[in-house]
Amino acid sequence: DGGITQSPKYLFRKEGQNVTLSCEQNLNHDAMYWYRQDPGQGLRLIYYSQIVNDFQKGDIAEGYSVSREKKESFPLTVTSAQKNPTAFYLCASSTSQVWGRDSNQPQHFGDGTRLSIL
Amino acid sequence: LAKTTQPISMDSYEGQEVNITCSHNNIATNDYITWYQQFPSQGPRFIIQGYKTKVTNEVASLFIPADRKSSTLSLPRVSLSDTAVYYCLAQAGSYQLTFGKGTKLSVIP
Numbered sequence: 001d002g003g004i005t006q007s008p009k010y011l012f013r014k015e016g017q018n019v020t021l022s023c024e025q026n027l028n029h030d031a032m033y034w035y036r037q038d039p040g041q042g043l044r045l046i047y048y049s050q051i052v053n054d055f056q057k058g059d060i061a062e063g064y065s066v067s068r069e070k071k072e073s074f075p076l077t078v079t080s081a082q083k084n085p086t087a088f089y090l091c092a093s094s095t096s097q098v099w100g101r102d103s104n105q106p107q108h109f110g111d112g113t114r115l116s117i118l
Numbered sequence: 119l120a121k122t123t124q125p126i127s128m129d130s131y132e133g134q135e136v137n138i139t140c141s142h143n144n145i146a147t148n149d150y151i152t153w154y155q156q157f158p159s160q161g162p163r164f165i166i167q168g169y170k171t172k173v174t175n176e177v178a179s180l181f182i183p184a185d186r187k188s189s190t191l192s193l194p195r196v197s198l199s200d201t202a203v204y205y206c207l208a209q210a211g212s213y214q215l216t217f218g219k220g221t222k223l224s225v226i227p
Contacts, residue, residue, distance in 0.1 A: 004161075031213060033213070035217075040219070041219060042205065042217035042218045042219045042220060043162070043215075043217040044217075045214055045215070048213050048214065050213060056213075058214060059214075088159070090161045090162075091161075092161065097211050097212060097213050104150055104152055104167065104207075104209055104210060104211065104212065104215070106152070106164035106167070107162075107164070107215065108164070109160075109161025109162050109163070110161050111159070111160050111161055112159065112160065112161055114159070
């Protein structure tokens, strides 16, 4: 089945440690996204990538880094600079948004990774 | 990016029709209205999208009046499995979607 796979489902990080969250999609989508969700809150955009080897900061990029070496993969690294990393992290993908086109291409989401600090 | 306003929560009994209204007073000419559904510990799922008048699919209907300052998501005959958070977005052709806090719908047996 086509979809987005995030792993692991639960992740624990020690203070001062970097951790990498995996996101893989087999939908042949050009665009991929990372969001953070805190309890009772909406989603906030961390980074997005419109195409391979290109990515842009979202609203809350500080303390995070990404890479997009392959179309299928968009890993997110939560660095030690992120002082409050405990959250639910969601990865999504979509076909390209066409500037000047009215509608939005729907984003397809994975089932998330819950990150906690030990 | 157009800002949307939704009720924080709603309750409904099983079998009833539920209407969730979203206000978007500053919607731009090109903006579409899109609704997503999110269950606990899962990613949001696209439900429906529209520009004006009425759109219907197998899951829901979306009503948008002529002035486009609001829209209503209609869920027919809800069941317990429709308990979720519903997000309304009003944007066009953007990679940077803005998800508010959404509306938490609780379906009661």
